[in-house]
Amino acid sequence: MSARREAVREALSASPEFRSAQELYAALRAGGSKIGLTTVYRALQALSDSGEVDVLRTDDGEAVYRACDTESHHHHLVCRVCSTAVEIEGPTVERWAAEMGDKHGFTGVTHTVEVFGTCARCSRS
The missing domain is CATH 1.10.10.10 (Winged helix-like DNA-binding domain superfamily/Winged helix DNA-binding domain)
Incomplete structure (x- = not known):
């Protein structure tokens, strides 16, 4: 590098x-x-x-x-105010994406899911 x-x-x-x-x-x-x-x-x-x-x-x-923070597939919970992000897992989303791909005959299905909100620190401000 x-x-x-x-x-x-x-x-x-x-x-x-x-x-x-x-x-x-x-x-x-x-x-x-x-x-x-x-x-x-x-x-x-x-x-x-x-x-x-x-x-x-x-x-x-x-x-x-x-x-x-991790090399495995993950999603993010992101603060709209300060942009702090937490890596989260979404096993239900993973299953749903695979099921939708199978149902419609798709292979190699990938997805991106980001969840936005306001973190506790910014909520207190």
């Missing part, structure tokens, strides 16, 4: 929230890195392709990224 890709991975690992490429770029530049925004996007794509980071789309369609 290139040094710049490793820098992007470390920046993601330092935060429990999902972060945009622009946020990561700004943080890396503020820390003295000479990394370019295009390199940040490429690193995020490579990390996503390898399964090292999770990606989700915000309500406005922006891709945001977070370092995975």
Whole structure:
């Protein structure tokens, strides 16, 4: 892994929230890195392709990224206010997706499920 890709991975690992490429770029530049925004996007794509980071789309369609805590398939419970995310399992969703694929003759079925709400800390504020 290139040094710049490793820098992007470390920046993601330092935060429990999902972060945009622009946020990561700004943080890396503020820390003295000479990394370019295009390199940040490429690193995020490579990390996503390898399964090292999770990606989700915000309500406005922006891709945001977070370092995975686990290598197994999982979903996220994401705070709408602070973007803190918790990895959760969804065995019922897994069964339902497989059943729907079987019922309609589909193979290689995959899915993405993200659950949004307001975390306890933000609810108290």
